[in-house]
Amino acid sequence: MDxxxxxxxxxxxxRQRQALGELIQWLEIPSIxxxxxxxxDVRHAAEWLAAHMRGIGLxxxxxxxxxxxxxxxxxxxxxxxxxxxxxxxxxxxQPIDPMNLWSSDPFEPLERAGNxxxxxxxxxxxxxxxxxxxxxxxxxxxGALPVNVKFIVEGEEEVGSVHLTSFVEANAPLLAADAVLxxxxxWLTLDAPTLIYGLRGLVxxxxxxxxxxxxxxxxxxxxxxxxxxxxxxxxxxHLKDDQGRINIPGFYNKVQPLDDEERRELGxxxxxxALFCKDAGITTTAGEAGYSIIEQLGARPTLDINGIVGGYTxxxxxxxxxxxxTAKISMRLVPDQDPDEIADLFIAEVQRxxxxxxxxxxxRLHAAAPAIMNxxxxxxxxxxxxxxxxxxxxxxxxxxxGSIPIMSHFQRCLNAPAVLMGYGLPDDNxxxxxxxxxxxxxxxxxxxxxxxxxxxxx
Amino acid sequence: MDxxxxxxxxxxxxRQRQALGELIQWLEIPSIxxxxxxxxDVRHAAEWLAAHMRGIGLxxxxxxxxxxxxxxxxxxxxxxxxxxxxxxxxxxxQPIDPMNLWSSDPFEPLERAGNxxxxxxxxxxxxxxxxxxxxxxxxxxxGALPVNVKFIVEGEEEVGSVHLTSFVEANAPLLAADAVLxxxxxWLTLDAPTLIYGLRGLVxxxxxxxxxxxxxxxxxxxxxxxxxxxxxxxxxxHLKDDQGRINIPGFYNKVQPLDDEERRELGxxxxxxALFCKDAGITTTAGEAGYSIIEQLGARPTLDINGIVGGYTxxxxxxxxxxxxTAKISMRLVPDQDPDEIADLFIAEVQRxxxxxxxxxxxRLHAAAPAIMNxxxxxxxxxxxxxxxxxxxxxxxxxxxGSIPIMSHFQRCLNAPAVLMGYGLPDDNxxxxxxxxxxxxxxxxxxxxxxxxxxxxx
Numbered sequence: 030m031d032x033x034x035x036x037x038x039x040x041x042x043x044r045q046r047q048a049l050g051e052l053i054q055w056l057e058i059p060s061i062x063x064x065x066x067x068x069x070d071v072r073h074a075a076e077w078l079a080a081h082m083r084g085i086g087l088x089x090x091x092x093x094x095x096x097x098x099x100x101x102x103x104x105x106x107x108x109x110x111x112x113x114x115x116x117x118x119x120x121x122x123q124p125i126d127p128m129n130l131w132s133s134d135p136f137e138p139l140e141r142a143g144n145x146x147x148x149x150x151x152x153x154x155x156x157x158x159x160x161x162x163x164x165x166x167x168x169x170x171x172g173a174l175p176v177n178v179k180f181i182v183e184g185e186e187e188v189g190s191v192h193l194t195s196f197v198e199a200n201a202p203l204l205a206a207d208a209v210l211x212x213x214x215x216w217l218t219l220d221a222p223t224l225i226y227g228l229r230g231l232v233x234x235x236x237x238x239x240x241x242x243x244x245x246x247x248x249x250x251x252x253x254x255x256x257x258x259x260x261x262x263x264x265x266x267h268l269k270d271d272q273g274r275i276n277i278p279g280f281y282n283k284v285q286p287l288d289d290e291e292r293r294e295l296g297x298x299x300x301x302x303a304l305f306c307k308d309a310g311i312t313t314t315a316g317e318a319g320y321s322i323i324e325q326l327g328a329r330p331t332l333d334i335n336g337i338v339g340g341y342t343x344x345x346x347x348x349x350x351x352x353x354x355t356a357k358i359s360m361r362l363v364p365d366q367d368p369d370e371i372a373d374l375f376i377a378e379v380q381r382x383x384x385x386x387x388x389x390x391x392x393r394l395h396a397a398a399p400a401i402m403n404x405x406x407x408x409x410x411x412x413x414x415x416x417x418x419x420x421x422x423x424x425x426x427x428x429x430x431g432s433i434p435i436m437s438h439f440q441r442c443l444n445a446p447a448v449l450m451g452y453g454l455p456d457d458n459x460x461x462x463x464x465x466x467x468x469x470x471x472x473x474x475x476x477x478x479x480x481x482x483x484x485x486x487x
Numbered sequence: 488m489d490x491x492x493x494x495x496x497x498x499x500x501x502r503q504r505q506a507l508g509e510l511i512q513w514l515e516i517p518s519i520x521x522x523x524x525x526x527x528d529v530r531h532a533a534e535w536l537a538a539h540m541r542g543i544g545l546x547x548x549x550x551x552x553x554x555x556x557x558x559x560x561x562x563x564x565x566x567x568x569x570x571x572x573x574x575x576x577x578x579x580x581q582p583i584d585p586m587n588l589w590s591s592d593p594f595e596p597l598e599r600a601g602n603x604x605x606x607x608x609x610x611x612x613x614x615x616x617x618x619x620x621x622x623x624x625x626x627x628x629x630g631a632l633p634v635n636v637k638f639i640v641e642g643e644e645e646v647g648s649v650h651l652t653s654f655v656e657a658n659a660p661l662l663a664a665d666a667v668l669x670x671x672x673x674w675l676t677l678d679a680p681t682l683i684y685g686l687r688g689l690v691x692x693x694x695x696x697x698x699x700x701x702x703x704x705x706x707x708x709x710x711x712x713x714x715x716x717x718x719x720x721x722x723x724x725h726l727k728d729d730q731g732r733i734n735i736p737g738f739y740n741k742v743q744p745l746d747d748e749e750r751r752e753l754g755x756x757x758x759x760x761a762l763f764c765k766d767a768g769i770t771t772t773a774g775e776a777g778y779s780i781i782e783q784l785g786a787r788p789t790l791d792i793n794g795i796v797g798g799y800t801x802x803x804x805x806x807x808x809x810x811x812x813t814a815k816i817s818m819r820l821v822p823d824q825d826p827d828e829i830a831d832l833f834i835a836e837v838q839r840x841x842x843x844x845x846x847x848x849x850x851r852l853h854a855a856a857p858a859i860m861n862x863x864x865x866x867x868x869x870x871x872x873x874x875x876x877x878x879x880x881x882x883x884x885x886x887x888x889g890s891i892p893i894m895s896h897f898q899r900c901l902n903a904p905a906v907l908m909g910y911g912l913p914d915d916n917x918x919x920x921x922x923x924x925x926x927x928x929x930x931x932x933x934x935x936x937x938x939x940x941x942x943x944x945x
Contacts, residue, residue, distance in 0.1 A: 064803070246917050254774070255769070255772075256791050258794075263720075316711040325710035331705070334714055334798065335798050335805060336798030341584070343522060345520075345646050347794070385771060460703070
């Protein structure tokens with residue numbers, strides 16, 4: 030197997046610039062899954078990927094329709110008796126606003142100072158593509174892989190993987206695997222290759238507060254009429270206490286407390302608080318009293334207002350009492366919180382504290398369960414070795430603050446350990462303007478996946 | 488003088504439909520002063536008005552440039568020895584959003600069921616036009632008016648009359664008058680012609696709360712990073728207590744308390760709380776404990792959030808911690824609150840309670856002092872008689888919740904009593920979709936102004 034791996038590594042090294050050029054083509058397709066105006070772009074990105082998969086030698090490549098955006102599948106099953114690895118990723122990307130803060134066009138990828146800038150560069154097209162290039166390197170040099178491989182790449186990760194769940198349920202035999210590889214995460218620091226063993230879940234809600242049936246003149250009506258924006262602010266203010274804790278009865282009931290051993294382990298992670306602040310663009314942290322930044326990010330739930338709009342927001346002044354205001358509110362969850370139950374608790378508390386002068390409607394936009402993996406499972410140890418060899422640094426095991434909605438579902442449906450081996454860096458600006466992917470991480474990611482496939486096949 | 492008035496009344500009655508057609512032409516010009524894209528429309532509305540003034544026989548008609556939108560002036564000074572009346576109004580209109588709630592195009596005025604629908608119909612083009620038609624009726628029938636008249640019609644009332652103040656100061660001799668007439672207000676009920684003797688002032692601010700220097704992924708950063716929308720909601724929630732009182736130290740220090748006599752007088756005003764709720768489109772009132780609706784609207788200050796926007800507000804979900812959020816916040820003031828001082832108090836309190844994890848910037852958009860008039864001044868009594876004759880109902884004296892920024896300035900600069908004789912109704916939807924002006928109020932307003940001019944000249 031070592032010889033195969035060496036040949037694949039050499040191929041990958043020689044073809045780095047070509048791989049980069051191909052990735053740029055894929056990034057040029059604005060596959061924003063949240064916006065209806067981009068439906069055909071999302072489909073285009075799926076078809077581009079399928080064509081590329083066929084080109085590198087994968088079999089059974091299909092663009093599978095769903096009630097939403099399609100799922101791309103492809104496999105290579107020419108290693109009977111060897112383990113089967115399911116590689117998951119997503120080809121959809123986040124919206125780009127605020128557009129005016131981008132230094133270059135999000136869909137005209139630009140290489141600058143060792144980074145590739147563009148929407149989706151790190152989240153997740155660039156990471157998916159590294160794994161594809163690793164597979165290509167084996168197939169183009171040896172005509173075979175050390176293990177069987179199946180790719181499943183979806184187009185709805187950024188909107189909650191709404192149709193992947195039922196797809197996985199309906200296609201469990203097709204997707205059957207001994208391990209799942211997901212490359213959709215970032216390292217904690219530049220020299221700490223990071224294996225994620227815990228992911229937060231998510232509940233994403235939209236809350237509308239309705240006051241008067243129409244916009245009113247604030248002079249003629251101001252005073253006796255409840256302002257719905259004021260009511261919304263009062264509700265939101267109530268949802269957090271002055272210790273940064275979420276003030277919803279029952280919210281913390283099922284949170285697994287951190288034990289001393291895990292707190293010690295998390296405490297050993299090389300984490301640079303100053304760098305965290307720099308990457309976040311903040312001068313000082315806020316958050317929940319009694320927990321370190323690492324603990325808050327990985328092992329504690331949150332509540333964030335993701336967006337708000339209501340009333341007059343144009344230039345100048347309009348003296349109006351608006352009829353309504355809408356906020357998007359999400360909560361990151363940790364084991365063993367249940368997303369549906371947390372949504373119920375949220376809605377009950379909001380309705381309890383809303384004044385009788387407004388109507389409050391809460392819509393559930395999406396939900397994902399939190400997940401936690403066994404750090405000692407063989408695929409996780411194989412990934413640790415692969416990262417060490419590819420990047421020359423000892424990897425760390427960490428919990429991640431993000432959510433990969435489908436992870437807990439994969440674990441449940443396929444009964445296979447998941448390996449979260451990402452190639453991103455903390456300053457990649459994912460979900461924000463000027464998203465980038467470091468070229469060294471892209472090329473290193475290809476090497477890491479080559480080593481990982483080799484190690485799994487031993 | 489009676490014969491002149493009779494001839495003017497007859498002329499006005501015969502020409503009602505023609506007057507309506509002319510008003511519709513003026514309303515078709517979208518003179519939205521707040522929006523830069525409408526600058527030329529605002530100018531067009533001024534020029535239309537000037538041409539119309541010349542057509543009805545006014546002299547010295549000029550469109551006077553300012554650093555913003557122009558001011559239209561015209562006069563008739565052919566009654567030496569008689570008093571001079573300055574008639575003020577505005578030809579600019581409010582923005583139209585939310586456009587989807589209009590039943591007909593805001594700038595294609597539509598007559599339906601005794602009302603004329605269109606932006607500016609009641610606020611203030613229709614009311615200004617009633618006064619113009621009264622002057623025309625005298626000039627076209629008698630070639631003279633019972634008094635000297637000067638018109639000053641501005642294009643920036645809806646954005647705080649920013650340049651009128653200095654114009655009035657610089658042109659005090661031109662505008663010198665014995666009384667000022669303003670028709671830019673609504674009656675309290677359908678059968679209570681209303682003379683306003685008190686107006687609330689206004690401070691309009693824009694508050695921006697800045698958290699991280701860029702939008703962040705709520706999974707990778709959620710928890711330790713202060714969410715600026717949460718911070719803004721916390722601040723806004725702090726600004727009002729659970730009794731509906733404004734929680735800014737010193738805010739009420741200069742508020743004139745209502746004495747028992749005025750509370751009794753205000754209590755006699757025919758006010759229909761159920762109708763108020765129906766007009767407002769609410770099921771129940773909120774507001775300041777211990778004060779009636781009428782008292783709150785006229786004699787108590789308010790704080791309203793007029794608009795708010797931040798983060799992701801498009802379709803679907805985006806898991807972002809936004810970098811910033813902006814709210815437009817205004818306070819209606821009562822005598823003797825000073826707008827600049829109140830803005831200072833607001834800013835000091837907001838900065839005091841803002842967490843150290845965000846930056847708060849407050850911009851002053853505009854300000855107007857509150858005003859109060861002597862109910863016994865002769866022009867106010869003349870107006871009361873005119874309303875009685877024109878509409879057949881006993882008028883009431885009331886305080887109004889709105890602001891006419893220039894009123895206190897007129898009083899101060901010109902030293903002339905102001906008469907606030909409006910022709911609007913409480914359900915006119917000013918500053919909201921489906922603004923309308925009742926035809927009976929338009930035609931009655933013409934008659935009222937004819938009687939008022941006659942009474943002033945006696």
